[in-house]
Amino acid sequence: MNAWHNRYLSVARRARDTVCARGAVAAALLLTLTPAHAAQWLRGAIHVHSSRSFDSQGTFEEISKAAKKTGLDFIVLSDHVPIKADDIWVTAPDDDPDLVWIDGVEVEVDEKYHFLAIGHAATIVDWQKGKELDGLRAAKREGALIFLDHLEDARGFSDLDLIDGIELYNTHADLFTPAIKLPSLVFWSMKKNSKKLWLGILDPPKRQLAYWQKWSTDKDLKIVGGNDAHQNVRLWGKQIDPYEESFKFVNTFVKAAAKDRRSIMTALRSGPSYVAFPILAPADGFEMTLHEESPTYIKIVLPPQSSGKIRLIHDNVRIKEHEGDHLIYPQPKPGLYRAEVWLKHKKDWNPWIYSAALRVGEKDAQ
Secondary structure, three states, X not given: OHXXXXXXXXXXXXXXXXXXXXXXXXXXHHHHHOOOOOOEEEEEEEEEOOOOOOOOOXXXXXXXXXXXXXXXXXXXXXXXXXOOOOOOOOOOOOOEOOEEEEOXXXXXXXXXXEEEEEOHHHHOOOOOOOOHHHHHHHXXXXXXXXXXXXXXXXXXXXXXXXXXXXXXXXXXXXXXXXXXXXXXXXXHHHOOOHHHHHHHHOOOOHHHHHHHHHHHOOOOOEEEEEEEEOOOOEEOOEEOOOHHHHHHHOEEEEEEOOOOHHHHHXXXXXXXXXXXXXXXXXXXXXXXXXXXXXXXXXXXEOOOOOOEEEEEEEOOEEEXXXXXXXXXXXXXXXXXXXXEEEEEEOOEEEEEEEEXXXXXXXXXXX
């Protein structure tokens, strides 16, 4: 009995050691083949106001419900500061598995320039009336991202060291400019045709694009789409800007290492991104990349099962336009490239996607 038992233990130990060894090899292979941090595209709403702002009564619960219903991955809050002395600043909600909350503020400087200060660091600054610029610099030192918003009022701005990027589009500004839009908005509001109403707002951001191109010659500036969501516009007693409609209208897409606050902040600062209007069609899956194998080429791929008018712009000059689901541009010269995609809705072509800038250097162009 003892001899049989010893033989059994010997065989069992050899089997165990073999299984462990093979398991270790398999695990090593798995670690080798699986990226530690596979980047993923995330979709969010940036420039969202809540009841912390004087011009909104929206609650965090309403924002969360609308964000989840529209499939957003993150929300960037931007309530106005400074606040009244007797007001209490309520911190943003904690993240949950479905939605990442990034706190932030909106600041006006010299009654002229407007900024989004993004990140928790922006909410702990001692914001003082008349010293907003000092507050922005303090927030930036502590890690906040600074984006110049409302570029319709940006004439004369030159402090590029202060900002990390610009707000390429702002819904509120487009809603009220020009005033000739208002009669049609009232009409479609009365007809309860939400899509027609929001498409009536949408204009290409020509002025913002001009500023961005001009300033980007000296500095790489990121872009965001400004929902400027307040849930505070009513026409004939109807709420025409509920959070849900705003979140379906314009989104900012970022490529992040993970779905968490730090990764999204890093992506907003330095990662690939684009601004899109999903009210026209889902915009998930767009890519614009520089392929460095010889010969070098730029490749633009539209979202799955979509086709549009793809425009490639080099140093603010359109160099190629192609209607289809992708575009390849061989041997690009040095300079700044960006893409626009226009989508046809009924009889009209509408701006759908604006890519972040892609800089091609001398070595890349060889």
